[in-house]
Amino acid sequence: MNGDANPDADLPKISLSVRDLTVSYGDKRALGPVSMEIAEKHVTALIGPSGCGKSTFLRSLNRMNDLVLGCRVQGEVHLDGQAIYGPGVDPVEVRRRVGMVFQKSNPFPKTIFDNVAYGLRIGGLKDRSEIAGRVERALGQAALWDEVKDRLGESAMGLSGGQQQRLCIARALAVEPGVLLMDEPASALDPIATAHIEELIHELARDYTVVIVTHNMQQAARVSDYTAFFYMGDMVEFATTDTIFTHPSQPRTEDYVTGRFG
Amino acid sequence: MRAREHTDQEFEQELRHLREQLLLMGSHVEAIIGSSLRALLERDSVLARRTIEADRIVDRLEIEIDGLCLQILARRQPVASDLRFVTMVLKAVTDLERMGDLGVNISERVLELNDEPPLKPYVDLPRMADETQMMLRESLDAFVAKDADRARRVIARDQIIDDLYAQIFRELLTYMMEESKNVYRATRLQSIAKYLERIADHATNLAELVVFMVKGSDIRHPDSRSEGDKN
Amino acid sequence: MKRRGRRAGDVALSLGTGLAAALVLLIVVVILGDVVYNGAPRMTLTFLTQAPRDGMTAGGIFPAIFGTVALVVLMTLAVLPAGVATAIYLSEYANPGSRLTRMVRVAVNNLAGVPSIVFGLFGLGFFVQFVGAGIDRTLYGGQRVFGQPALVWAALTMAVLTLPVVIVATEEALAAVPRDLRLASAALGASRLQTIVRVVLPQALPGILTGAILAISRGAGEVAPILFTGVAYFLPKLPGSLHDQFMQLGYHVYVLATQSPDVDATRPILYATVLVLLLLTFALNATAVVVRSHMRRRFAGASS
Numbered sequence: 001m002n003g004d005a006n007p008d009a010d011l012p013k014i015s016l017s018v019r020d021l022t023v024s025y026g027d028k029r030a031l032g033p034v035s036m037e038i039a040e041k042h043v044t045a046l047i048g049p050s051g052c053g054k055s056t057f058l059r060s061l062n063r064m065n066d067l068v069l070g071c072r073v074q075g076e077v078h079l080d081g082q083a084i085y086g087p088g089v090d091p092v093e094v095r096r097r098v099g100m101v102f103q104k105s106n107p108f109p110k111t112i113f114d115n116v117a118y119g120l121r122i123g124g125l126k127d128r129s130e131i132a133g134r135v136e137r138a139l140g141q142a143a144l145w146d147e148v149k150d151r152l153g154e155s156a157m158g159l160s161g162g163q164q165q166r167l168c169i170a171r172a173l174a175v176e177p178g179v180l181l182m183d184e185p186a187s188a189l190d191p192i193a194t195a196h197i198e199e200l201i202h203e204l205a206r207d208y209t210v211v212i213v214t215h216n217m218q219q220a221a222r223v224s225d226y227t228a229f230f231y232m233g234d235m236v237e238f239a240t241t242d243t244i245f246t247h248p249s250q251p252r253t254e255d256y257v258t259g260r261f262g
Numbered sequence: 263m264r265a266r267e268h269t270d271q272e273f274e275q276e277l278r279h280l281r282e283q284l285l286l287m288g289s290h291v292e293a294i295i296g297s298s299l300r301a302l303l304e305r306d307s308v309l310a311r312r313t314i315e316a317d318r319i320v321d322r323l324e325i326e327i328d329g330l331c332l333q334i335l336a337r338r339q340p341v342a343s344d345l346r347f348v349t350m351v352l353k354a355v356t357d358l359e360r361m362g363d364l365g366v367n368i369s370e371r372v373l374e375l376n377d378e379p380p381l382k383p384y385v386d387l388p389r390m391a392d393e394t395q396m397m398l399r400e401s402l403d404a405f406v407a408k409d410a411d412r413a414r415r416v417i418a419r420d421q422i423i424d425d426l427y428a429q430i431f432r433e434l435l436t437y438m439m440e441e442s443k444n445v446y447r448a449t450r451l452q453s454i455a456k457y458l459e460r461i462a463d464h465a466t467n468l469a470e471l472v473v474f475m476v477k478g479s480d481i482r483h484p485d486s487r488s489e490g491d492k493n
Numbered sequence: 494m495k496r497r498g499r500r501a502g503d504v505a506l507s508l509g510t511g512l513a514a515a516l517v518l519l520i521v522v523v524i525l526g527d528v529v530y531n532g533a534p535r536m537t538l539t540f541l542t543q544a545p546r547d548g549m550t551a552g553g554i555f556p557a558i559f560g561t562v563a564l565v566v567l568m569t570l571a572v573l574p575a576g577v578a579t580a581i582y583l584s585e586y587a588n589p590g591s592r593l594t595r596m597v598r599v600a601v602n603n604l605a606g607v608p609s610i611v612f613g614l615f616g617l618g619f620f621v622q623f624v625g626a627g628i629d630r631t632l633y634g635g636q637r638v639f640g641q642p643a644l645v646w647a648a649l650t651m652a653v654l655t656l657p658v659v660i661v662a663t664e665e666a667l668a669a670v671p672r673d674l675r676l677a678s679a680a681l682g683a684s685r686l687q688t689i690v691r692v693v694l695p696q697a698l699p700g701i702l703t704g705a706i707l708a709i710s711r712g713a714g715e716v717a718p719i720l721f722t723g724v725a726y727f728l729p730k731l732p733g734s735l736h737d738q739f740m741q742l743g744y745h746v747y748v749l750a751t752q753s754p755d756v757d758a759t760r761p762i763l764y765a766t767v768l769v770l771l772l773l774t775f776a777l778n779a780t781a782v783v784v785r786s787h788m789r790r791r792f793a794g795a796s797s
Contacts, residue, residue: 067679069588096682106673108692119681122691168677175681218339245341247478257341259273260266 015040015179015209016061021075023056023065031056033075034235036228040178043201043210045224045241047217049261052230054213058181061211062098063091080178096123099172103184105164107156107171112148115156115167119175134174141207142170143200162193169200173208180204182212186219198223217257221245229253273338277347280330281406284351284358287323288402290316291358292395294365295461299391302372302454303384310369310376320362327355343475350475354405357464357471361398364457364464371450371457381437381447390426390458393419397465401472410476416469423462430455528771532764540765545727551758554766559731560644560724560739561713561773567648567735568655568712573705575652576659583660584667585689605657609717616650616722617642638736645735647723654718655708662704666697699788706781713773716743726752742770 014037022032031053038044046054059065063084065073077084084094096119107115116135125131135152139145144166148159156167165185172180182201186194201223204210214220220227221241228238229250237250248254255261268274294316301310331352334340340348397416404412434448434455470482543553579597587594626640639645670693678688694701716724725738726748732739746766753759 062680064676064680067676092682092684095680100680102673102677102680104673106671106677108674108677109696118678118691119683122678122681122683122687171677171681217341221341246345248342254342255266258344259268259270261269 012039012042014038015080016211017076017078017081018061019076019078021057021060021073021077023053023060023074024072025068026070029233031060031230031233036235036238038179038209038211039226040209041205041207042225043205043212043223044226044228045220046211046213046228046230047215047220047256048230048236049256050215051232053233054228054230055183057230057235058183058211058213061179061181062100063094064100066091096175097177098179098181099175099177100181101165101168101172101183101185104188105161105168107159107164107167109155109157111153112156112159112167113152116170116174119171123175134176135170138170138174139167141173141204142166143196143203144170160193162189162196165189165193165197166200169204173204177208179209179211182210184213184215187215194219229256231256273334276330276334276338277344280327280334280348280351283323283327283330284354285402285406287320287327287355287358288398290320290323291361291365292398294320294362295368295391295395295398298365298368298372299388301369302375303388305376305380307373307376310372313369314366317362317366320359324355324359327351331355343478346475346478350471354468354471357467361461361464364461368454368457371454375447375450378447381444381451386426386430386433387451387455387458390423390430390455393422393426394458394462394465397423397462398468401465401468404469405472405475408472408476410473413469413472413476417466420462420466423459427455427459525771528764528768531761532766532768535761535765536768541769545762554742554745554762554769556728556731557740557742557745557766558769561742563644563732563739564648564651564719564723564741565709565712567644568651569705569709571649571652572655572659572708576656576704576708577663577701579656580660580663580667581689581694584664585685585693601657601660604653605661609654609715610720612650612654612718613721615653616646616718620646620649621722641736642721642723642725642738643736644723644732644739647719647739650718650722651712651715654715655711658708658711659704662707663697663701666700666704667693669700670696699785702788703781703785706777706784710774710777710781713777714743714770716741716747719744742766742773746770 016038018037019035020033021035023030034057046057048054056065059068060073061077061084065071073085075085079094079097083089084098108118110118113135116138117131120131120134125134136145136149139148144163147163148167156164159167165188169180169185185201186197189197198219201210201212205225212220212223214223224241226238227241227244229236229244229248229252231252237244237248237253239248243249244253245257248257268277294313297309297313297316300306301313331348334348338344397419400412400416404410404416431452434452437444438448467482473479473481540553541558542555544556545554546552579601583594583597587597621640621642624639625643625646628639629635629637633639674692674696675688678692679685683691719741723738724741724744726740726744728738728740746763749759749763749766753763
């Protein structure tokens with residue numbers, strides 16, 4: 001980051017803009033107010049101890065919190081300049097543009113092909129060859145195509161844990177969202193499968209904006225460009241990953257990343 | 263800075279041990295500088311030889327501390343302040359070891375000088391030595407206290423050393439020009455002054471490392487950065 | 494001393510439970526044996542395909558079989574959509590704590606406990622005399638067409654009877670579908686309807702089918718609800734429309750056993766009819782088990 005020539009040249013475009021986001025369950029405030037800007041085609045990691053609100057924050061970005069009973073969301077979230085909360089905004093549409101991968105892989109008990117094609121079919125796509133083409137591309141992006149190309153008609157439940165998680169990623173990518181949210185995507189996987197997922201995230205960031213929640217700090221350090229540290233419902237610090245892990249500005253951040261908690 | 267301890271007590275212990283070893287090495291180096299100058303002033307060749315021997319402890323400590331740092335980096339994956347501390351120690355150890363070697367060099371010149379009568383009363387050399395020792399001590403104190411301002415003051419004092427050296431050099435030149443018999447001793451003395459000046463430079467390095475460790479900003483080589491860089 | 498006492502207790506318990514199981518088996522064997530022994534000789538193809546003759550002392554029971562099947566089919570057509578829809582509402586749409594949800598659940602539970610004869614009376618009072626009479630007034634100008642015991646009313650009464658079974662079985666099947674899958678579907682941009690139709694229902698199918706078959710099995714056997722709503726002892730011809738009456742296996746057994754003019758002549762027919770009824774019930778239950786295990790294997794690995 002140097003040069004007066006053009007101070008904005010190196011600043012990335014903003015994909016998601018969050019302003020004063022507050023999430024409550026009933027009377028209890030679970031998160032916020034939080035404001036931050038998520039850079040396009042970069043990886044942003046959300047770290048913090050259990051219960052700090054990072055998963056709640058993540059779910060607010062694709063309106064999955066709407067499905068939780070008694071959940072109230074206030075504030076604004078803008079995706080590429082358009083508000084995703086507000087009257088007249090269909091949450092279903094939002095979720096087509098902001099995909100999500102969960103902690104425990106949850107493939108449908110259908111064939112591998114049908115899993116990846118699911119999002120396309122519910123979106124109304126009927127053309128068989130186009131569906132097949134997009135399924136292949138999605139599986140390729142998820143680094144799974146070579147392993148499953150000869151058994152697309154087999155049940156997805158026969159895949160290993162790591163493969164199932166990559167299948168879920170392919171499923172989410174098939175609808176071509178601009179943003180991919182990942183909630184602790186590798187926490188249920190062994191180290192080798194985890195390494196594959198991390199490599200994949202690195203690749204995906206070339207085309208997608210990735211926001212990942214992780215409780216594994218080293219993973220956040222390896223994988224992300226920007227890191228936000230959450231603690232007890234507040235966002236304490238948000239900076240480049242290098243800064244957070246070499247010289248964070250907030251004492252609480254310092255304490256957390258160096259293991260001085262407890 | 264907070265006195266919060268790591269949740270992992272073993273890790274806390276390892277860091278504490280590392281710090282102690284660094285300070286131990288620093289005190290040995292300080293002693294070497296002091297005793298080499300004393301050997302000069304008191305024309306004590308026995309002390310000079312003992313000083314040369316003492317450097318071996320410094321070398322051993324360098325190896326030990328390097329090993330400790332590597333262990334911590336591999337096993338603990340430290341970040342933020344811990345990471346800056348460990349990398350600082352790795353570099354500081356190099357500077358300290360060089361300072362020990364320079365103290366040995368001084369002692370070797372002292373042994374050569376003691377074969378002949380003293381050239382002149384030593385006034386500036388002891389002053390230079392005192393100043394140098396103080397810079398080393400202040401750097402280490404700043405390290406312990408995590409005091410960046412104190413470290414910066416050490417860096418500022420390097421100017422005094424440079425001035426003293428210039429003065430000594432001019433004076434020795436006149437002695438050499440006066441009489442060719444003086445050249446042998448004058449050059450030895452000039453070498454000693456040079457060694458002290460370099461010891462001071464290493465002390466300055468230590469101070470810069472302390473600032474990096476405390477503040478997280480790298481203040482070394484200010485002239486090599488382009489304009490517009492922030493500190 | 495203590496060791497011997499414990500061992501005696503173990504032995505006593507295993508003996509006792511073994512005897513109880515054996516007793517149950519014995520009872521079933523005795524009943525079945527009696528029925529099979531007395532009824533099998535009469536179970537010929539003609540018996541199953543002919544109508545009764547000579548005051549029920551000869552001929553077959555085909556009309557009763559036909560009537561039972563017709564009743565069950567109509568009942569299923571009525572109860573499945575209503576029951577599954579209610580279960581889907583309770584499971585997927587309703588707010589779990591709301592007043593309405595609780596009221597519906599209480600109603601379903603109570604319905605399950607109502608004695609079958611009461612359903613019969615309900616069927617008579619509501620379907621036959623209220624709805625049926627109303628249809629007659631509006632569509633047939635007062636002529637008695639639907640305002641009397643009929644196949645359709647019996648079927649609807651049976652549907653109300655078996656409704657709780659279907660609702661509970663369906664709800665359990667829906668609840669067994671892991672929440673993860675619903676979340677995954679929602680996150681891909683599916684509406685709630687799409688999630689239900691494409692993900693939840695297909696996986697709940699085994700359970701729903703099981704509930705359906707259990708309902709059918711009950712429907713084939715119950716007699717009390719159809720007593721006032723449509724069954725008859727002897728009809729000259731098969732029911733040709735919804736407003737006709739019908740014969741039924743269970744009712745036929747009841748009448749043969751209690752109102753036969755010639756007991757000895759009708760006894761073999763009685764036993765054979767009971768045998769047919771039992772076989773039908775067993776067949777239905779066996780089908781339920783087979784369907785359930787088959788579909789479980791297809792979805793292996795997908796449970797909870």
